[in-house]
Amino acid sequence: MQFSSALLENAVNEFAKLPGIGKKTALRLVLHLLKQDTAEVSNFSEVIAKMRSEIRFCQRCFNVADADICSICSNSMRKQEIICVVENIRDVIAIESTQQFNGTYHVLGGIISPLDGVGPDQLNIESLILRVQKEKTEELIFALNPNIQGDTTIYYIQKKIQPLGIRVTTIARGIAFGGELEYTDELTLGRSLQNRMPVENYVSNR
Amino acid sequence: MQFSSALLENAVNEFAKLPGIGKKTALRLVLHLLKQDTAEVSNFSEVIAKMRSEIRFCQRCFNVADADICSICSNSMRKQEIICVVENIRDVIAIESTQQFNGTYHVLGGIISPLDGVGPDQLNIESLILRVQKEKTEELIFALNPNIQGDTTIYYIQKKIQPLGIRVTTIARGIAFGGELEYTDELTLGRSLQNRMPVENYVSNR
Numbered sequence: 068m069q070f071s072s073a074l075l076e077n078a079v080n081e082f083a084k085l086p087g088i089g090k091k092t093a094l095r096l097v098l099h100l101l102k103q104d105t106a107e108v109s110n111f112s113e114v115i116a117k118m119r120s121e122i123r124f125c126q127r128c129f130n131v132a133d134a135d136i137c138s139i140c141s142n143s144m145r146k147q148e149i150i151c152v153v154e155n156i157r158d159v160i161a162i163e164s165t166q167q168f169n170g171t172y173h174v175l176g177g178i179i180s181p182l183d184g185v186g187p188d189q190l191n192i193e194s195l196i197l198r199v200q201k202e203k204t205e206e207l208i209f210a211l212n213p214n215i216q217g218d219t220t221i222y223y224i225q226k227k228i229q230p231l232g233i234r235v236t237t238i239a240r241g242i243a244f245g246g247e248l249e250y251t252d253e254l255t256l257g258r259s260l261q262n263r264m265p266v267e268n269y270v271s272n273r
Numbered sequence: 274m275q276f277s278s279a280l281l282e283n284a285v286n287e288f289a290k291l292p293g294i295g296k297k298t299a300l301r302l303v304l305h306l307l308k309q310d311t312a313e314v315s316n317f318s319e320v321i322a323k324m325r326s327e328i329r330f331c332q333r334c335f336n337v338a339d340a341d342i343c344s345i346c347s348n349s350m351r352k353q354e355i356i357c358v359v360e361n362i363r364d365v366i367a368i369e370s371t372q373q374f375n376g377t378y379h380v381l382g383g384i385i386s387p388l389d390g391v392g393p394d395q396l397n398i399e400s401l402i403l404r405v406q407k408e409k410t411e412e413l414i415f416a417l418n419p420n421i422q423g424d425t426t427i428y429y430i431q432k433k434i435q436p437l438g439i440r441v442t443t444i445a446r447g448i449a450f451g452g453e454l455e456y457t458d459e460l461t462l463g464r465s466l467q468n469r470m471p472v473e474n475y476v477s478n479r
Contacts, residue, residue: 069372070369071337071338071345072338072343073339085302086305096291096292099292100324101325101337113318113322115318116315118281118306119307119314120315133280164275
């Protein structure tokens with residue numbers, strides 16, 4: 068792509084560094100910003116820079132925070148004795164959006180994956196175990212993606228935590244709402260048969 | 274979407290204002306930036322703000338410029354007597370990327386479209402006519418999109434410019450390279466038959 072303005076070219080190149088944004092999309096975004104008021108664009112740029120420089124990670128659960136402790140950990144209305152263990156911040160946002168969970172989180176910052184060179188030491192596992200020992204935790208809920216790495220991580224943490232005698236659960240796996248039996252893979256279907264639930268539970272959950 | 278950080282939420286909302294970027298994509302982009310160095314993100318934000326506040330439009334051709342006159346108009350290696358009339362900046366970039374044109378441009382800033390309330394007065398047409406009268410223009414090449422609005426614009430400008438006796442052309446319409454006759458619409462196929470070209474021209478162009 069040939070640009071007649073270095074300012075334009077630099078802006079396009081910056082946008083094109085973002086994941087999933089190619090040169091053509093970057094150009095479209097830049098030309099859109101060019102049509103906006105200067106004040107609006109400078110606000111856009113300030114908000115982004117401020118987000119990166121001022122955002123912190125909660126010292127207790129490693130979620131993003133505006134202070135030392137995130138708004139979930141510092142909220143006395145939430146059950147601090149229940150910890151939901153997730154892989155990353157995106158999972159926190161996904162679970163929060165369901166508005167079905169009233170406990171706290173612990174963000175691991177990844178999952179154990181020897182093939183990718185990620186071991187327990189690179190993750191926030193040690194801090195989770197310390198936290199569980201120190202606080203009066205009642206239940207640990209694993210909300211990890213259902214794959215081998217997720218299962219390995221659950222197994223590893225569960226082994227470490229077993230002596231403490233805390234209730235450890237994982238979110239239900241099964242057939243998604245709106246899914247069709249015919250197109251469900253054998254593993255999911257098989258497991259959902261093994262882990263079948265009483266209909267009264269199912270009905271009361273709706 | 275529920276965020277536990279206002280800084281994060283504001284950044285996501287700013288990205289989600291961009292065209293074609295929804296909340297989920299915005300979140301992905303923000304989380305990507307969060308992983309980058311602070312210096313890199315502040316550079317990103319500075320380049321964007323600088324682009325908007327410092328970019329100017331060429332006083333001669335209305336292309337984007339870093340100074341009063343754009344780099345194409347101020348380039349003495351380019352044929353200043355040939356003007357390619359285009360709708361917007363994106364078209365300039367598209368034509369420049371072909372590296373087949375060595376003249377200058379005139380960006381109309383839109384096309385005549387009565388249905389959208391765009392008349393000749395909102396476009397850079399008056400300035401084009403003044404420019405053609407003042408400069409020793411030899412040829413005006415219309416590179417507008419092949420639709421009714423484009424044709425109307427060509428017709429309007431051509432009528433105004435006719436008395437000056439300048440050569441006026443339009444880029445060739447026809448079947449695109451790699452296109453198949455079978456799937457070409459009748460209008461394009463019909464016109465391409467009417468405007469057929471000698472094979473020697475075709476061969477020498479390849």
